[in-house]
Amino acid sequence: MSSKPNWRTSSRSSSNGGACVEVADNLPGRVLVRDTKDRDGGTLTFGPHAWRSFVAEVGRRS
DSSP states (O other), rough: OSSSSSOOOOSSTTTTTOOEEEEEOOOOOOOOEEGGGGGGGOOOOEEEEHHHHHHHHHHHHH
């Protein structure tokens, strides 16, 4: 595994420059999330279980 985040754009992000997030899930024990439009503006860190729960809840609401 790499020690650098491998960022990918969320499949739920819009292509018009609106609500876009990037996710890096290649690091052991954590998932990173950042705003595509403000990559230096900060990063949220989730544990893998918390991330799966978050994604499942968002999926139920959409």
